[in-house]
Amino acid sequence: MAIKLIALDLDGTLLTSDKTITVRTKDILARAMARGVTVTIATGRMLCSALHFARLLGSRAPVVCCNGAYVGTGAEAPLFARYFDPAFVGEFLTFCYARDWYVNWYSGAEIYAPTYREDYFTAYRTTANFRVHAAGEDYLRYVDEVPQFVLRDLDQGIAHHARTVAEAFGDAVCGQQNTGTSVDITPPGTSKAVGVRALADALGLTMDEVMVAGDADNDVEMLSMGAFSVVPANGLPVAKEHASYVTASNDENGIAAAVEKFVL
Template identity: 25%
Template structure:
């Protein structure tokens, strides 16, 4: 099978534990590009952060961000977007506030939250000092919702108490027209209706005239499952959770052991 597109999650997949792309992975990506393969970042991160890593790898390919809510082309133009209904934003926030769970949400380039958490900003800005992500702290959500130009693409809720998160997930599940997923053991994510990495990869393949069986998708978490299910070859990282490993067609090594590079070498370059 000749694969034409590789969709790669970022955190826990493309990036090692230092938020870096290894030299072996960079070389494998460059060789795959030389063969005409589309290397597509597919991440839950805010678009601005995804674009930074895309440029650092000189991908010159579309970028999928916010769990599939946005696709930007190789010139950074947004070619697809599916934001959360603004009428739902206050209801979503009220549920988090009632449970005293930290949250923030994204537009294309910025975080919004009721409180500034330095650890969160440090995580997203690690290795990205020149193009850092900012956060707008607000007291009243109404002042944010009133902005007609604002598009909210994703909420993320963080809590170390798993029972709190599961209760939050159940309550969010009662709200129509939002999708719910997770990318770490300590978070829950909410997006617009029918938003997923799988839908975004499908949309991109339609534009590029690429068949599902010509796609490799690589990830480590629940939010990667839709694109692994869509792809002809769904690959779980060795450090991935058990849910994704059970559904994967193939399991590679961890993000610390060049797992992504080994997939590209085996299925694209050999």
């Protein structure tokens, strides 16, 4: 069947290494949308960043963000959302604060952290109006509607943090997209696949009408969910194992090439 929904990861997939979208990619995706194809973002990033890049493409579709824990536009009730219980958020933040870990978390459309450290958010430098709220010691005020935490450590790496969280919280959390210096923590049962499926269901689409694209470990469930899956040449081997098609790299218009070949 014809592709009617395209869900694109951001970092390493849609975005080039300098965190931008090429003119060619914008043009190809605009042609797809002109044909009635819904184009959206499926990312581990927060809502405002996902929406920023969706709007750059000219898409008004709901976005899949926070590794699938939130699907929506922020303007109305989400199509799908999975939040941590506020009491658990307080417990988890207290656990991190007690260890002097750098943790940021999303509450609604906002991002919070103990303090703002620019070196931890360089990937967001091309996101308009990006702002981190410094919660300081008042962090327990910001525990509602939290779909994701992110632990960061550029100096020592994140392996110790990930192990400690797994030992302390077990299956109450799900660790995703461990980059070596950061790890995303979402509610159990959360993945981009869950989010994309929720959007496809809302649009009345089956998986053979969906194209997904991603490059990393947090994309694997989405890539293997039964949709037509695209992985750029720069993708991790574990992602390529689940690809219907391996395209050119994110710096070589790989997404544009795949969409032109299989959608247009």
